[in-house]
Amino acid sequence: MTTIAAALKRIDAGHAETRPQQTVRKTQRYRLTDRFTADELAQLVARYRAGEMSTALAREHGIAKSTFLRLLSEHGVRARPRGLTPAKENEILRLRRQGMVIREIAKRVGCSYDTARLFLLAEA
Missing domain, CATH: 1.10.10 (Arc Repressor Mutant, subunit A)
Known part of the structure; x- marks a missing residue:
């Protein structure tokens, strides 16, 4: 109770502390259609078709590998077979x-x- 009483006295005396302003956090866009332009998607598809690993491409763009593979399939690209040829x-x-x-x-x-x-x- 003493803490509350002390705070009330400070408020009455006009010494109330203002809350510090919260910093604005940059929000992450979750929908893939918002995160990539058509040109960026075309470049990703081209790089994958050229032989770059899906894991590396997904990591580079901050998305999960499964999301990247889904993105490829939505653009008509078949995933390369896993394992050794x-x-x-x-x-x-x-x-x-x-x-x-x-x-x-x-x-x-x-x-x-x-x-x-x-x-x-x-x-x-």
Whole structure:
């Protein structure tokens, strides 16, 4: 009660503290149609078709990978198949026979370390 009484005395005496003004927060636009222009969407689609990873593109633009893939499908782009293609599998085996370590193989082939490692384990 003493805190309330002290506050009331300050108010009566004209020494009331004003509230600090709240800073204006920049709000994030949630609808994809608001976040990207038609040109930006066309560039995203072109970059994905050129071979860039969907995870990297989604992260760059601050959206989830699933949202990015949905955006692609809405624009008629089919998602690339997950996993290793037969060509990548052959390349992994060839590089491993040459004595290259898994991390370097994964970088060269364009897959994750675990994908390359699990494939080599399955082949062994």
